[in-house]
Amino acid sequence: MSPDKPHKRGGRRMDRPPAHSRFKAYFVHHLRSLIASLGNLYRHPFSNLMTILVIGIALALPAGLYLALDNARSISSNWDGATQISLFTKLTTSNEQAREMADRIRLYAEIGQVSVLTREQSRDEFQKLAGYGEALDALKENPLPAVLIITPTDAHAHPDAARRLIQKLQQLPQTDIVQLDLEWVKRLFAIMDIAQRSILVVASLLAMAVLLVVGNTIRLDIQNRRDEIIITKQIGGTDAFIRRPFLYNGFWYGLFGGLIALLLVGSSVAWLRGPVENLSLLYQSGYSLRSLDLRSTATLLLIGTALGLGGSWLSVGRHLKELEPR
Amino acid sequence: MIQFHNVFKRYPGGHEALADVTLQLGNGQMAFLTGHSGAGKSTLLKLISLIERPTRGQVLLDGVNIGNLSRRRIPYMRRKIGVIFQDHRLLFDRTVYDNVALPLIIAGYRHQEIGKRVRAALDKVGLLKKERVYPITLSGGEQQRIGIARAVVNKPPLLLADEPTGNLDPVLSLEIMQLFEEFNQVGVSVLIATHDLERIANMPYGVFNLRDGRLISNTVPAQEDSDHVA
Numbered sequence: 341m342s343p344d345k346p347h348k349r350g351g352r353r354m355d356r357p358p359a360h361s362r363f364k365a366y367f368v369h370h371l372r373s374l375i376a377s378l379g380n381l382y383r384h385p386f387s388n389l390m391t392i393l394v395i396g397i398a399l400a401l402p403a404g405l406y407l408a409l410d411n412a413r414s415i416s417s418n419w420d421g422a423t424q425i426s427l428f429t430k431l432t433t434s435n436e437q438a439r440e441m442a443d444r445i446r447l448y449a450e451i452g453q454v455s456v457l458t459r460e461q462s463r464d465e466f467q468k469l470a471g472y473g474e475a476l477d478a479l480k481e482n483p484l485p486a487v488l489i490i491t492p493t494d495a496h497a498h499p500d501a502a503r504r505l506i507q508k509l510q511q512l513p514q515t516d517i518v519q520l521d522l523e524w525v526k527r528l529f530a531i532m533d534i535a536q537r538s539i540l541v542v543a544s545l546l547a548m549a550v551l552l553v554v555g556n557t558i559r560l561d562i563q564n565r566r567d568e569i570i571i572t573k574q575i576g577g578t579d580a581f582i583r584r585p586f587l588y589n590g591f592w593y594g595l596f597g598g599l600i601a602l603l604l605v606g607s608s609v610a611w612l613r614g615p616v617e618n619l620s621l622l623y624q625s626g627y628s629l630r631s632l633d634l635r636s637t638a639t640l641l642l643i644g645t646a647l648g649l650g651g652s653w654l655s656v657g658r659h660l661k662e663l664e665p666r
Numbered sequence: 667m668i669q670f671h672n673v674f675k676r677y678p679g680g681h682e683a684l685a686d687v688t689l690q691l692g693n694g695q696m697a698f699l700t701g702h703s704g705a706g707k708s709t710l711l712k713l714i715s716l717i718e719r720p721t722r723g724q725v726l727l728d729g730v731n732i733g734n735l736s737r738r739r740i741p742y743m744r745r746k747i748g749v750i751f752q753d754h755r756l757l758f759d760r761t762v763y764d765n766v767a768l769p770l771i772i773a774g775y776r777h778q779e780i781g782k783r784v785r786a787a788l789d790k791v792g793l794l795k796k797e798r799v800y801p802i803t804l805s806g807g808e809q810q811r812i813g814i815a816r817a818v819v820n821k822p823p824l825l826l827a828d829e830p831t832g833n834l835d836p837v838l839s840l841e842i843m844q845l846f847e848e849f850n851q852v853g854v855s856v857l858i859a860t861h862d863l864e865r866i867a868n869m870p871y872g873v874f875n876l877r878d879g880r881l882i883s884n885t886v887p888a889q890e891d892s893d894h895v896a
Contacts, residue, residue, distance in 0.1 A: 362774035369771070571755050574715065575816070576745035577772045579737075664737060665719045 369584065377588035380561075381596075391557045391593055396600025398550050399644050402543035403605050403632070409535055411630055423502055427488040427509055428517045435459060438486035441514055445490065450505050453491040462487055485516060547647055550597065554590050554651025561589060562659050570663065579660050586656045587649055594648020598641040605632060667693050667824055667855040668714060673723035675709050675879075683709040685879045687723070692889025693823070696846070696856040698866045701876035707859040710876070711826050714857070715749050716740050728823070745773060748817030750827040754809045756801040762788070762812055763797040769820045787815040791845060807838040814845060818854075825849060827858045831865070839865060 357365070381388045427445075429438050435458040442454045457465070462484035467476055476483075496505055502520055509518045562569065572582055609631045620627035632640065668691040675684040684706045691697055699707050712718040713725050720733050728746060735743060756765050766787055770780045788794045791811035801809055810830060817825060825846065831839035843865065850856045860866060866873065872886030 357773060357775045357779065361776045361779070364776065365771070365774035368777075567755070568757055571757060572768065572772065573741070574717070574744065574749060574755070575769045575772065576741045576743075578741040581741075581772055665716050665740070 369581070373585040373588045377585055377592055380589060381592055388593075391553060392596045392600055394553050395550050395593060395597025395644065395648070396604060398546045398553070399597055399601035399640065400604035402539060402546055403601055403636075403640050404608060405539045405542065406636070407605060407609070407630070407632060409532065409539060410636075412532060412535075414630060415627060423492060423520070425490040425492065425502065425506060425509070426519045427490055427515060428519070429485045429487070429514050430516045431483075431485050433486060433514045435486055437514060438488065441512070442488050445488065445509070445512075448505075448508075450492050450496040450501070451490060452493040455489045457487040457489060459484055459486050547643070550594075550644070550647040551651040551654070554593050554648050555655040557593065558586050558590055558652045558655040559659070561586065562656065569659070573660075573663055582660065583653070583656045586652050590648040590650075590652025591645060592648070593652075594645040595641065597648065598644025601640060601644065602632065602637060667691050667695070667728060668857065669724070669726040670710075670713075671724040671726070673713065673725060674721045675706075675713065675718065676721045683879050684713075684720075687876075687879075687881050689874055689881060689884060689886070690888060691855055691857055691886065694850070694853050694855055695872070695886065695889060696850040697858075697872045697874060697886045698869075699857060699859040699874045699876065700861060700863060700866070703861065705876040706879040707861075707876055708828060709879075711749075711828050711857070711859055714824075715747055715826055716744055741772075745769070745820065746822050746824060748820075748822040748825045750810075750813050750817045750825065750830050752829040752832045754801075754813040756809060756812055756816075758800065758802050761798055761800055762793065762804075765801060765812060766797075766815045766819050769816060773820055783819055784815075787819040788812075790818070790848075791815045807834050807841075810834065810838075810842060811845070814842070818849060823853075823855060825854055825856045827856070829860055830858060831860065831862060836865075843869070 356362075429441070433441075435456075438456050438458070442456045445451055446454050459482050463476060463482050466484060490509070492502055492505055496502060506518045506520055509515060569582055609629055613629045616627070616629045668689075670687050670689045673684055673687045674682065676682045687706075687710065699710060701707050709718065713720055714727065714732075716732055716735065723733075724731050725733050727743065730743070732743060757768075763784055766784045767780050770783055775783070785794060785797070788797055791814055793808060793811055793815065796804065796808065796812075801812060804812065810833075814830075817827075827846065830846075831842050834842065839862070846856050846858060873883070874881060874886060875883040
């Protein structure tokens with residue numbers, strides 16, 4: 341035997357399937373793994389449902405908090421847009437003079453809107469506040485001035501621009517006090533910033549929990565199929581091939597967990613909507629509770645799926661490494 | 667096909683399973699690996715099938731140094747080796763057909779091709795009628811033959827067998843050995859670890875004999891320059 345021949349023969353014997361066949365087989369294996377992992381969920385409904393519920397709850401919590409924050413922001417954004425300046429005229433200023441003044445101010449470039457609260461209107465409004473009605477009645481004269489409610493244009497609603505406007509208004513002869521209701525909006529935003537960060541912290545912790553839950557569940561699954569993995573590896577299965585069915589398992593856990601989270605958040609919103617609308621009616625606001633929009637829904641499902649895949653990947657990866665030759 | 671150059675294998679804890687082993691199995695050669703239990707037979711097979719790596723020395727498979735083969739290339743190298751285990755290592759939750767088809771599925775063969783090859787392999791080991799049954803219902807000898815069918819189904823150039831007749835009665839052992847000879851006759855290199863010296867005494871194949879991790883005799887005829895081409 342010449343030295344080359346047996347080798348060539350060896351080479352020919354070890355034929356590989358053609359590329360298009362391997363390509364097709366790759367997709368077939370994906371499809372198989374996908375269906376097999378669904379079947380696996382179906383075969384062990386109880387334990388799998390528990391896993392999925394845990395994931396769902398862990399995802400629902402940050403999603404719910406996020407939604408609460410989103411709602412708070414949407415309420416306060418109305419306030420932010422309407423930075424209002426209250427200009428109290430001097431007591432000597434008549435309603436007529438106040439109106440003239442309003443007409444003049446309206447011409448400023450910085451001003452969006454000016455409305456006038458006459459002295460009588462001021463009084464009526466003040467009277468509505470509990471406890472003050474009788475005190476006002478006791479006075480012979482109306483102690484309240486006419487008030488101009490001034491809304492700057494959006495460009496001049498920022499704190500600095502608004503402050504310059506206030507200085508300008510302060511110099512008008514009939515002005516007594518100019519007040520800007522901005523400080524509390526700033527505080528509210530600072531509080532919401534803190535809330536947002538806290539939610540991020542909670543969300544990261546819970547994401548880690550999801551990762552661990554999926555990882556642990558997959559680990560048990562791996563233990564049950566340990567022989568299969570060792571044998572598959574021994575006869576030339578790549579890591580990707582072995583990993584695939586487990587990744588699909590993780591994928592389904594994450595996706596179904598995400599759907600459960602959506603369900604939990606959705607039903608909570610539905611349950612709260614009635615009382616919130618009641619409350620907002622009491623405040624004469626047509627505010628209605630917002631639910632997760634399409635983008636947040638997609639994000640939630642995406643994060644759930646990614647965590648499911650990630651947990652599974654980590655778990656299988658660790659195990660595969662143990663089986664490497666030493 | 668296989669070359670060992672001064673190979674040592676020391677396990678953590680200091681046990682030296684192989685010491686300074688140098689041997690060679692040419693393309694298309696068949697040989698036995700003997701020695702008492704603990705002599706290092708299994709370790710030697712594990713080094714070839716990339717379950718373990720040598721501590722020192724070189725193990726060449728088909729001209730490739732597999733001692734430091736990267737993780738990614740290991741699966742492809744393993745596909746060149748059909749391994750037959752003493753305990754068969756079949757998957758009991760799958761039919762005989764699915765067990766034998768596994769190497770082909772891994773390699774990415776088409777459905778029709780898989781069917782053809784699986785049936786050819788099962789026919790070769792005489793178990794074509796059992797393709798639909800589960801391995802648990804088969805006898806030890808039949809399970810071993812399923813293991814062989816799985817090892818040869820993707821036509822690897824090298825077959826390794828670790829005590830393939832260990833649990834079988836003499837008649838079955840003979841049948842299994844004849845199967846290996848048949849594969850060898852069509853060009854497959856075969857290396858069989860066994861302690862059944864009686865059985866192999868009359869067979870016309872070389873023997874590597876290990877004792878305490880050392881190669882103490884080698885009757886395998888050297889094939890000159892058998893594989894220097896990768």
